[in-house]
Each structure stands twice: as structure tokens, then as C-alpha cells.
Amino acid sequence: MRDGFETRESWPFECLRCLFVWEADYVVRHLTDDHGNEVEIWLSSGVTVQPPWSGTDCPACGAYHTTSFPAGYLTRHPELMAPPEPVALADVPVQPVKEISVPLERAAPPRRLLIAVGVPVVLFVGYELYENLLGPTLHH
Structure with missing residues (x-):
């Protein structure tokens, strides 16, 4: 292999089973050998992986029924992403919560x-x- 370059790609996915939406980051190495053949090597966290279109599993439920969005789709539609996990702040004093009793009504x-x-x-x-x-x- 003699010629090559790397690109970073972010692929947004949605699970068709549980509707979980996430984004995966990849490094793609584009290489050309001495015979002119082009090769792409996909890396995720430094580990060689299959390309995203060849079967990505859902991190939430493990299903392989996933679909991908166009690049940049989730930045234009942030409402599709799950809200971030709340961060516990150790220095903030916690005030007691007042209990409110609400009568439960059974739905008809x-x-x-x-x-x-x-x-x-x-x-x-x-x-x-x-x-x-x-x-x-x-x-x-």
C-alpha cells in the first residue's frame, strides 16, 4: 500500500425494532496499492470493523434491524436524539421534595x-x- 488518507465520518442510525436513535463515529482509511486497487478500512475506536451499511446492531436492544440517516441529519433534527443523562452535582444542596397526593383516576x-x-x-x-x-x- 503506498497512497492513502483518512477521513472521519459520523453515521446516524435508528433501530427499527425499539426506535432508538444514535450516532456512531468512524475513521475511514482510503488506501491504494501498487496495482491501483482502492481499499477502504473502517475503524471504530481504533478497531477494524465492518462498514456501517453491512449490518449494525442496536446498542439498546441488540437488534440488527437498523437504518441509517444521511450525514448531518441528526444535527438538523436534534429532537430525534434521546435527552442526555442527568449529571449529579455534588456541590448543589438538595432540598426536600414536597409530597403531593394526586388522586389516581382510572382511564375509561x-x-x-x-x-x-x-x-x-x-x-x-x-x-x-x-x-x-x-x-x-x-x-x-
């Missing part, structure tokens, strides 16, 4: 769903009871 079940599921179940159970309890006496 969706009525259409109950009707759509309940009516066929009631009809099925009614038919089975009719056939098993009254059916033998009516057929004789």
Missing part, C-alpha cells in the same frame, strides 16, 4: 373495543350453553 376502557369483543363472546357462550344444556332434550 374503550367502549367500542369492549363491544367488538364482548358481543361475539356472549353469542358464542350463549350458543354453547343452548346446545349443551337444552339441545339434548330438544333433539330426543
Whole structure:
């Protein structure tokens, strides 16, 4: 290998399973050998890795169903990134939190769903009871 240069690339990804969005940084070594063949070597944290398009797994759930965004997409859409983890400050005094009791209200079940599921179940159970309890006496 005689000619070569390095570039730094940042690839944004999204997991299609858990919808986690993250960005991975790579160093790409572009090399040309004595015969004129061009080679790219992808590095992540100094370790040789496969190119990002050849199968990246999600750091959140481990799934291989991921997609990538165009370069710079996440800088234009920061709302897609997860909020940063809160940093605990040791020098800031912690004030006690006032407890607030809020009555919990139970959400009303969706009525259409109950009707759509309940009516066929009631009809099925009614038919089975009719056939098993009254059916033998009516057929004789």
C-alpha cells in the first residue's frame, strides 16, 4: 500500500425494532496499492470493523434491524436524539421534595373495543350453553 488518507465520518442510525436513535463515529482509511486497487478500512475506536451499511446492531436492544440517516441529519433534527443523562452535582444542596397526593383516576376502557369483543363472546357462550344444556332434550 503506498497512497492513502483518512477521513472521519459520523453515521446516524435508528433501530427499527425499539426506535432508538444514535450516532456512531468512524475513521475511514482510503488506501491504494501498487496495482491501483482502492481499499477502504473502517475503524471504530481504533478497531477494524465492518462498514456501517453491512449490518449494525442496536446498542439498546441488540437488534440488527437498523437504518441509517444521511450525514448531518441528526444535527438538523436534534429532537430525534434521546435527552442526555442527568449529571449529579455534588456541590448543589438538595432540598426536600414536597409530597403531593394526586388522586389516581382510572382511564375509561374503550367502549367500542369492549363491544367488538364482548358481543361475539356472549353469542358464542350463549350458543354453547343452548346446545349443551337444552339441545339434548330438544333433539330426543
